[in-house]
Amino acid sequence: MVGFGTEKDLGGQSALVTGGSRGLGLLIAARLAVRGCQVTIAARDAAELERAAQWIERHTGVPASTQVCDVREEAAVAKAVRRVATDQNGLDLVVANAGVIQVAPVDALDADAFQDAMSTIFDGAVHVSMAALPHLRESSAGGRLALIGSVGALLAVPHLLPYSCAKAAVGVLGEGLRSELDGTGVSVTTVHPGLMRTGSHLQAEFGGQSSREFAWFSGLAGAPVVSMDAERAAEKVVRALERRRTRVVLTPAAHAAGLAHGVAPTVVTRLSGVANRFLPDADGTAGGGGRIRQGHALNDVPRGGWPEKIRKLGSALNDRAARRYNQMTPGPPTSAT
Template sequence: MRYLQNANIHEKNPEAMARTTTDSDSSLSRAMGWAALGAGALLATKAIYREFTKYDFNGKVVLITGGARGLGLIMARQLAVKGARIALCSRTEQQVERARKELEQRGAEVLALTVDVTRQEQVQSLIQRVIGHYGHLDVLINNAGIITGGPQDSMGIEEYRQAMNIHFWAPLYTMHAVIPHFKERGSGRIVNITSIGGKVAVPHLLPYSASKFAMVGLSEGMHNELRKFGIKVTTVVPHLMRTGSPRNAFIKGNHEVEYALFKFLDSSPLFSQDARVAARTIIKAVEYGEREVILTVSARLATVLQGVAPGWMNAVMGLANRFLPDNVEGGDKTRRGYESESDLSRGPATERTDKAALDNNEV
């Protein structure tokens, strides 16, 4: 009855109805305003908290495997600017010494060691020497890696074994060696440099891609299990980066064509990222304790597509494979990138890789 009376009143008095509607709209607007204000306050609080808890590299001891050249060296340069004390290792003594001299000339405190991280006993010794030299270790960056390019029928079991040794066993050795130290201190950061090839199987990179898949799984699992001990693990997923690394890649199949294609893609801004930008992004992810960082838009897109439409993504990779060179006679032999140089891989289209190689101790 009251509803009918109100209805009659509104029917007779359009102004009352308008006021009711206006009041209702005003209440909704106020509610939405408060909700927006609350969301903004939450975001601001989160941003302030992130900055307040941001990891400070000043005075921290950072070990970088494969730190004598390429991305490892670029990260070492940037971390040194932030006041970190650097330990780096590589299998090549000359490269290690060049990296040490350069970093020390920049004012960095550096411990440079020649180590094969695929040998567990050498890794144990490495960790002990770093801790013995600096007194402790704060951050481990598993960056050491190799890449072998060529069609699957040019690859032998040894290529897969080498890739697994450097991309799976070596990070496992280093993590096993440092985890007790980090647990004792109640803190520590581990950074694993994986690859988009560890999210999407890339043609002509099967040993690399398979081993990077294993590394991604290892890194994600370590993150989940070590959080309760105050140890943060960050999985880094790069795309191609202009570090100059093609020069030291291992090439099989049609060597000159495979290398020229690799070097062209590595030089192109459409397919590769500035390694200095990549290094800054990685360091920022560690500062904020991020679980995973995918470095490029294209890599993020490929990861999403692989997750939601794997059949479509596989079709794209299969199509791409049709345009890659087939194996040739003698393709089972392995050459380094610099041994596969030809007129195809020289010129303006690949000069960015040549410059990066000079800048980042890849020569």
Template sequence: MSDTHKTRTPSRPREQQVITSRNRFQGRAALVTGSSRGLGLLIARELADRGCRVMLCARSREELAAAEGKLRARGADVASFVCDLTEPTAPEALMTAVHERFGPLDILVNNAGIIEVGPAEVFREDDYREATETMFFVPLRLALAALPDLRVSGAGTVVSISSIGGRIAAPHLLPYVAAKFAHAGLSEGLRAELAQAGVGVTTVFPGLMRTGSHTAARFHGQPSAEYGWFAAAATLPLLSMDAARAARAIVRAAERGRPELILTPAAKAAVRFQGLAPVTTTRLLATTARLLPGPGTRPDRDVPGAEAAAHSKLPRWATVLGDRAGRRLGESRPRSS
């Protein structure tokens, strides 16, 4: 991580203008975490296309450089900062980098996340701690660090990328689900408390999207079998959504100040059904869990998606759309023959 300096909120000279939903983000400074690839990169691109000045943030210097190059080629005013967001000093260092490059922050997009797939029996307490640190405490620390800027922005906005798993506890994703539930609660609480300060908070509940996340995920238990169901669900058109369309919808919702956005028809239907029949929903989830792979006699742990794919019986055609999206968005890892 770069050397840290004491974070201060710079003065904010602003020209007076009539703010509408169409120009609300024009010229504003945005920070998008987890933006070197996948959905985060697409959200950053969408913000840049709307006239935002965008700071990218991720762990990999090489991936960030590639992402920054893609956005600069589109004419974006973009910079990047390499850091591990789980380090306690990261929020201060990141806010300093934003101030030095763009001035005060207007838009914070908390998007960084990790996905681990497997039955409950194979997960350890450390798996839950890692998921919660990345998808709850990191967004919390960044929101607190950004609040001085956001309160005086005039367009202060927090976008929280939760998940449909933050509303409905999908089986075989328990650490992810627990962290996303916590993130959603934080986001909705922040909206209630910051409304009087003029800071908007939009909580996003995406369903499955075609980003190539099936090869970036980590698998436990019987990795090849877990990969099979997860990769198919994350790729097939009837179950998943084009990620570029999702990014447009997310930025549009934030620009208009919507409190909540649920993405994909399947996710919307699931949330409505749960509201009408919560007991039946729980029974269906239990049935689904029984149909998914068990832990196996000698459970494996922490197997990368590309390695799990190499031993999977899932035919290649089933993941063609997701693989293509992953190559475009820097998410996919090569699948062995």
């Protein structure tokens, strides 16, 4: 594991990280802890949160508090934020990271899949931001808010359409809040990561030919060169918060994709269409009639042929990340049935 360092620029500040029980959120919370923050992690599953808090203390020597909270529920978020602010004598820094990944062709989805993604990713970011802002305005250190977007916010990614739509909305939210809070002492940082080795393929939800979708997604998300080490990503997020950056794009591939889409959106869209032809089709699940399955349910499914070869080629690093970053126990499903 990469050393966490000893920076103290954020020392003594109260921090809340939603989606902080595993993966990128867990690592961001750990980075904040070693910088001297009083860290609270929030997620839906109490047992997963407890394991995450133990992980943080074991790897950093710093205890972390927990809050069970479903970011889709506005009242629950408001209650959790108030409790953190009360327990920590204020709230200085918030990272809205909770999310869900659904991988399937659009022909295998229905409107509910889009609503599920929007509820967790976008509504969740709105609920957290609106509940936290009054406390961040009162921070003597000057409040900091980070919204975790995605390269999927910069261009639509085939077979990740609900996710891309929701992350695009988060990107606009971040830009708008940054503008409207200018001069208030509260900074807003929007982060758009590319592919990262967080082990999230086991928690993601797959439709259509789910085993084949799992194979290409887990392989690509863990492939060297195109994907980023999650610990490096977490460090870059925290540094951006420290420096009150407006916008951060992680991974060279995400930078290139965002730039290309900005300069030549039609060309990029057509290239995405070409890439889509190589991905699995809906295979009789048109209209959302197929079963949505979590990655954990697919990890040990015998595949054979090209799906197995792709997965073995690219997913070794991502599987290791899953073991490291509290991803090995299935979390509560968002849209899986």
